[in-house]
Amino acid sequence: MSIFQNSLPSALIKFMKKKILLHACCAPCTAGVWNQLKDDFEVTLFWYNPNIFPKAEHDRRLNELLNFCDQKNIRIMVGDYNWVEEHAYWLETAKGLEDEPEKGKRCEACYKMRLEAVAAVAAQANDHHDGEFDFFGAELSISPHKNSEMINEIGNNIAEEFGINFFKADFKKNDGFKKGAQIFKKLNLYRQDYCGCEFSQTKK
Numbered sequence: 001m002s003i004f005q006n007s008l009p010s011a012l013i014k015f016m017k018k019k020i021l022l023h024a025c026c027a028p029c030t031a032g033v034w035n036q037l038k039d040d041f042e043v044t045l046f047w048y049n050p051n052i053f054p055k056a057e058h059d060r061r062l063n064e065l066l067n068f069c070d071q072k073n074i075r076i077m078v079g080d081y082n083w084v085e086e087h088a089y090w091l092e093t094a095k096g097l098e099d100e101p102e103k104g105k106r107c108e109a110c111y112k113m114r115l116e117a118v119a120a121v122a123a124q125a126n127d128h129h130d131g132e133f134d135f136f137g138a139e140l141s142i143s144p145h146k147n148s149e150m151i152n153e154i155g156n157n158i159a160e161e162f163g164i165n166f167f168k169a170d171f172k173k174n175d176g177f178k179k180g181a182q183i184f185k186k187l188n189l190y191r192q193d194y195c196g197c198e199f200s201q202t203k204k
């Protein structure tokens with residue numbers, strides 16, 4: 001927290017902070033990104049990851065994230081979807097891209113699917129609550145296996161479509177990933193050993 005903010009009442013600090021709806025993919029990535037944003041943003045997380053396979057792994061990552069949010073008092077919205085149906089939609093989206101390498105065209109489609117979901121929810125919230133979120137964004141770029149430029153380009157295109165600002169970022173920069181790793185190790189958070197979809201699982 002800045003010295004300037006230190007001298008202000010917490011209610012005023014909260015009022016001054018920009019509000020962001022941030023796509024969350026798992027607890028370890030969230031821990032690192034939340035640590036980078038928490039002093040300057042009022043962060044609300046959004047969970048929508050039907051790409052994660054199998055369902056047990058999807059649920060395990062979500063539960064670990066919910067526990068982390070409970071511990072840190074972070075607001076989270078969980079997408080209201082049926083994993084079986086939504087995963088079938090994901091497989092349809094990824095058709096023909098199964099053998100793409102990580103950071104390739106399948107990942108591009110995956111980032112797009114998830115970013116569209118968070119932008120739609122942020123835009124809808126803004127329509128109903130008169131400016132609830134200043135930005136939507138994603139924590140995906142903290143991973144060294146994710147293409148930040150691609151994520152930012154997709155985010156900017158979606159921003160135009162939904163009429164809400166995208167928070168451009170590369171959270172892995174300035175040792176962001178390394179610092180995040182120290183946090184999740186300290187908190188003993190469950191960390192998966194593959195990105196999420198069945199295609200990344202077979203390549204681990």
Ligand code: SF4
Pocket residue numbers: 051052102103106107108110111195196197198199200
């Ligand atoms: S490797 Fe990860 S980002 Fe790429 S398509 Fe699979 S789940 Fe999505």
